[in-house]
Amino acid sequence: MENKNSFLTLFLMPVKDFLEDDSVSEILINGPEQVYIERAGRLVEVPVRFVSEPALRAAAANIAKSVGRILDEMHPRLDARLPDGSRVHAVIPPLSRIGTVIAIRKFKKDTLTIAKMQEFGSVDADTVNLLRALVLLHKNVIVSGSTSSGKTSVLNALSAFIPDGERVLVIEDATELQLQQRHVVPFETRKADKNGQGEVTIRDLIRSALRLRPDRIVIGEIRGGEALDLLQALNTGHAGSMSTIHANSPIDCLRRIETCALLSGIDVPLQALRAQVASAIGAVVHTARLSDGSRKVVSIAEVLPLENNEYRVRELRRWTTESIAPDGKVSGRFEELARPSFVEQARMVGIDL
Ligand SMILES: Nc1ncnc2c1ncn2[C@@H]1O[C@H](COP(=O)(O)OP(=O)(O)OP(=O)(O)O)[C@@H](O)[C@H]1O
Ligand SMILES: [Mg+2]
Numbered sequence: 001m002e003n004k005n006s007f008l009t010l011f012l013m014p015v016k017d018f019l020e021d022d023s024v025s026e027i028l029i030n031g032p033e034q035v036y037i038e039r040a041g042r043l044v045e046v047p048v049r050f051v052s053e054p055a056l057r058a059a060a061a062n063i064a065k066s067v068g069r070i071l072d073e074m075h076p077r078l079d080a081r082l083p084d085g086s087r088v089h090a091v092i093p094p095l096s097r098i099g100t101v102i103a104i105r106k107f108k109k110d111t112l113t114i115a116k117m118q119e120f121g122s123v124d125a126d127t128v129n130l131l132r133a134l135v136l137l138h139k140n141v142i143v144s145g146s147t148s149s150g151k152t153s154v155l156n157a158l159s160a161f162i163p164d165g166e167r168v169l170v171i172e173d174a175t176e177l178q179l180q181q182r183h184v185v186p187f188e189t190r191k192a193d194k195n196g197q198g199e200v201t202i203r204d205l206i207r208s209a210l211r212l213r214p215d216r217i218v219i220g221e222i223r224g225g226e227a228l229d230l231l232q233a234l235n236t237g238h239a240g241s242m243s244t245i246h247a248n249s250p251i252d253c254l255r256r257i258e259t260c261a262l263l264s265g266i267d268v269p270l271q272a273l274r275a276q277v278a279s280a281i282g283a284v285v286h287t288a289r290l291s292d293g294s295r296k297v298v299s300i301a302e303v304l305p306l307e308n309n310e311y312r313v314r315e316l317r318r319w320t321t322e323s324i325a326p327d328g329k330v331s332g333r334f335e336e337l338a339r340p341s342f343v344e345q346a347r348m349v350g351i352d353l
Contacts (some may be wrong), residue, residue, distance in 0.1 A: 008063065008082060008086075008104075011059040011063055011066075012029075012063075012102075014035070014048045014049060015027050015029065015035060015037075015048060018037050018046070019104070019106070021039075022109070023039050023040065024037050024038065024106065025038050025039070025105070025106055025108070026103065026104065026106065026148075027102075027103070027104040027106070028102075028103050028104075029050070029056070029101065029102040029103075029104075030098055030099075030101055031053065031056070031096070031099025031100065031101065032050035032051070032052055032053050032055070032056045032099055032100075033050075033099075034098075035048050035049075040293065041289070041292070041293025041294060053093075053099040053100065056100045056102075057092055057099075059100075060078065060090045060092065060100050060102055063080065063082075063088055063090070063102075064078045064080065064090070067080045067081070067082065067083075070194055072092075075194075076092045076095050077089075077090070077091050077092075077095070078090040078091075079191070081174045081175075082107075084107055085107030085174075085175060085176075086104055086106045086107045087104070087105040087107075087174055088102065088103070088104050089103045090102045090103075107176075111156045111157075111177075111178050112153045112156070112157060113157060113160065114128055114157040114160065114161075117153075117154075117157060117297075120295075121294065121296070122150070122295050122296050122297060123296070123334075126317070126334065126336065127297055127300065127317055127334055129352075129353060130300055130316060130340065130353060131158055131161065131285065131297075132161045132351060133340070133342065133346040133349070133351045133353060134158075134282065134283050134300075135158055135159075135161035135162060135240070136161065136163070136346075136349045137342055137346060137349065138216075138239040138240035139239070139240070139282030139283050140239060140240065140241050140242065140280055140281055140282045140283075141158060141241075141242045141281075141282060141283050141284070141285060142222075142242070142243055142244065142245055142253055142257070142281055142283075142284050142285070143155050143158070143242070143243070143244040143245075143284075143286075143287060144244070144245050144246070144247040144248075144249075144250065144252070144253035144256075144284055144285070144286050144287070145244075145246070145247070145286055145287035145289075146248065146288065146289065147246065148289060149287040149288050149289045150287045150289065150295035150296075151244035151245075151246075151287050152176050152177070152220065152221070152244060153295070154244075154285060155220075155242060155243070156176075156177050156178060156179075158285070159177065159179050159218055160179075160180060162181060162216060162240070163181075164182060164183070166181070166183065166215040166240075167185070167213060167214055167216075168181060168183065168184045168214070168216050168217075169185050169186075169187070169209040169212060169214040169217050169218070170184060170185065170186040170187065170217075171188075171189075171206060171209060171217065171218070171219045171220065172186070172187070172188055172189070172220030172221075173188070173202065173220060174188065174220075175188055176220060177218065177220060179218070185212065185214075187205045187208070187209070189201055189205060201226070202223075202224075202226040203225060203226045203229050206219070206226055206229040206230060206233060209233075210233055210238075214238060215238075215240065216238065216239075216240040216241050217230070217233060217238055217241040218241065218242050218243065219241070219242075219243040220243070221243065221244050221245065221246075222243050222244070222245045222257065222260055223245075223246075223260065224260055224263045224264075225260065225261070225263045225264030225266075226260070226264075227260035227263075227264070228260075228261040228264040228266055228268070228273075229264070230243065230280075231257070231261060231273075231276045231277060231280045232276075234280035234281075235276055235279060235280050239282075245257060245260070247286075249286060249299070250284035250286050250299055250301035250303075250313045250315070251311055251313060253284045253286070254277050254278070254303065254311040254313075255311065257277050257281065258270075258273055258274060261273055261277070271309055274306055274309060274311065275306060277311070278303055278305055278306045278311060278312075279305075281303045282302070282303060283300060283301060283302050283303060283316075284299075284300070284301045284303065284313065285297055285299075285300050286298055286299040286300070286301070288319075290321065290330045291330060292324075292328045292329050292330045294330060296319050297317075298318065298319040299315055299317065299318050299319070300315070300316045300318075301313035301314060301315045301316060302314045302338075302340060302341060314338050314341075315337045315338065316337060316338050316339075317334060317335065317336055317337060318334070318335055318337055319332060319333070319334050319335075320333060320335060339353075340353055
């Protein structure tokens with residue numbers, strides 16, 4: 001792991017220690033004079049500096065070059081994945097107004113299992129049971145939440161409930177998910193090269209996936225027009241699929257899927273689109289990063305049919321924060337709010353809700 005990224009530590013000497021420290025998950029460089037890291041869910045400023053802006057900028061350009069990309073006036077933004085799976089995003093002046101900005105999301109070697117999440121208090125036993133039921137009953141599930149709330153980690157944990165023997169197609173922009181089943185076929189999108197050629201998008205890969213006889217499709221993240229392709233796939237019988245989306249609540253999640261579908265440029269009447277969203281999505285699992293840096297599954301909601309053309313959900317479980325200690329530690333509890341509509345079906349697959 002370290003060998004593969006030795007060029008990164010070479011270019012970014014001032015943050016070498018953080019690159020090599022497994023307890024650091026993110027490194028955020030805001031120009032030569034300011035560096036923050038995230039450790040154990042907490043963002044802290046660290047007293048390291050780069051020699052100068054030109055030195056930092058050269059480092060960023062070298063990172064780009066090492067992965068066959070360009071970072072210069074004509075290409076002032078870099079979105080790259082490093083050989084070890086870490087993600088780097090960089091923006092240079094004048095777009096960035098404080099010098100070269102770099103964010104490094106380090107690749108987690110061991111992704112979180114649901115058991116670990118339970119140990120951390122991110123979910124409780126009943127939540128785990130409910131999540132397992134959603135997957136075994138082939139509900140289409142979207143994991144929503146804000147940036148870095150733990151969506152991808154929850155999706156990965158959910159995917160572990162998929163029974164062996166089902167054919168799972170995984171589509172991602174950058175490989176993050178680690179499915180353990182035997183019959184998994186993973187795909188990764190490709191960015192256009194420096195001549196603007198050769199781009200392969202999530203939408204393209206969904207189309208391929210549909211011709212590859214999937215039992216389930218797992219998409220790393222929905223960000224744009226691919227939402228429409230996914231809805232169509234789900235409504236034509238690929239139940240049990242799952243993905244993540246950036247949203248503030250379960251209802252907002254459905255609205256965001258709608259907005260993304262509209263970005264496809266394909267004209268679908270709004271009413272028909274909403275009906276598609278409401279029928280395709282079975283449940284929303286909402287995640288949040290709390291004030292103490294901990295991540296939790298804060299809500300699980302079943303999607304109900306439209307009423308007056310508006311989205312409706314039935315919240316099944318919810319986390320409620322009850323107090324925040326002087327050291328910032330959050331305490332509270334998970335509550336059951338409603339009985340799932342699929343209690344009987346769950347019993348048939350051996351889960352007592
Ligand atoms: N339940 C958890 N407990 C502790 N740390 C967690 C938990 N879930 C995720 N993390 C950590 O939080 C960070 C963000 O997690 P993750 O990538 O899953 O979030 P995300 O919502 O998908 O982020 P993004 O918005 O960038 O896609 C990672 O460093 C991850 O290891
Ligand atoms: Mg993610």
